[in-house]
Every structure is written in C-alpha cells, then in structure tokens.
Amino acid sequence: MATIWYKYTAGILFLIGLLINAGYCVESNNEEGHVEPEAEGDKSDVGPCREVYPCEPCDKLELQIHSSQCSLTGYRRILKCENRKEDMLESCPNGVKAFWIFQLFMIIIGVVFGIMTMFRRRHLDRLVKERIMEQIQNSA
Structure with a gap:
C-alpha cells in the first residue's frame, strides 16, 4: 500500500503546482x-x-x-x-514576483522529495542486503 502512495506523489504535487500557478x-x-x-x-x-x-x-x-x-x-x-x-x-x-515565488516553492518541494527518495532508497537497499546476508548464512 505504501508503494502506491509513492507512485502517485509526483502526480499529486504536479496538480497542486498547477492549481497554485493558476x-x-x-x-x-x-x-x-x-x-x-x-x-x-x-x-x-x-x-x-x-x-x-x-x-x-x-x-x-x-x-x-x-x-x-x-x-x-x-x-x-x-x-x-x-x-x-x-x-x-x-x-x-506584479506577475514576475509571483512567478519567482512559485518557482522557489517548486524547487524546495523538489529538493525535499529528492532527499526523501534518496533516504528511502538507502533504507530499502539495506533491507535487501540484510535479507541476502541472512539467506547466505542459513544456506551454509
């Protein structure tokens, strides 16, 4: 169920960005x-x-x-x-100021979710590595 949430996060954020920009x-x-x-x-x-x-x-x-x-x-x-x-x-x-506020907001969101993705990937890699090590120890 958690993987479905991660799949649709980018789409949801894109729609929120469109609404803010509109x-x-x-x-x-x-x-x-x-x-x-x-x-x-x-x-x-x-x-x-x-x-x-x-x-x-x-x-x-x-x-x-x-x-x-x-x-x-x-x-x-x-x-x-x-x-x-x-x-x-x-x-x-002043449309120019609003444009840059929107761009800054989108950059911040991108950085935050990029960091979250990096930590999640590291966590999942560590879990896979632990499972592999456990399988190797059980077979020996």
Whole structure:
C-alpha cells in the first residue's frame, strides 16, 4: 500500500503546482483591450475601460502622489474609461514576483522529495542486503 502512495506523489504535487500557478495567472481582462476597473465603490459610473499603458512599476514621485494605487503592489496601469474625461490610475499585480515565488516553492518541494527518495532508497537497499546476508548464512 505504501508503494502506491509513492507512485502517485509526483502526480499529486504536479496538480497542486498547477492549481497554485493558476491562482497567480488570473487576469482581469475580459476582452482584447477592454478592462474591468478595480475602483472602489460603484463601477457603473466609469463605464467600459481600455488599457492605455500596461502594468509598469511606480516611480518614487507616483508612490508619494498616488499612494493608494501604487502602495499595494508597487505597480500601476493607466485606463481610459468612456464616462470619465481624465485617465484613471489603477494598481495592478506584479506577475514576475509571483512567478519567482512559485518557482522557489517548486524547487524546495523538489529538493525535499529528492532527499526523501534518496533516504528511502538507502533504507530499502539495506533491507535487501540484510535479507541476502541472512539467506547466505542459513544456506551454509
């Protein structure tokens, strides 16, 4: 029964990794170029928006002026909405950081299970060696 668990461990970990990665890859784009704004309050007053500038890091001045939009993630994007005359600044997620966190997590899992496999293999080899030695002693 224990060998079945070891057989499916890699597959289970792969599926867990896919689920974690899928959580980081969710975007708020619903159509090509159209974006749902993440503004606080009622979204119906801004209307449909399109992305003018993609997600970029905020500079020091923007961090001071637009602290609510830039302080959350350190990144911002500019949206042009139909019902607003001026462009709208919005915080956006940093996908690069999430990617490296996921990669680090997968490397750690790989190392841990690699070490576990190495110790298990050594243990099984020792058991086989002991059985062989016992058979040799019993036959002599």
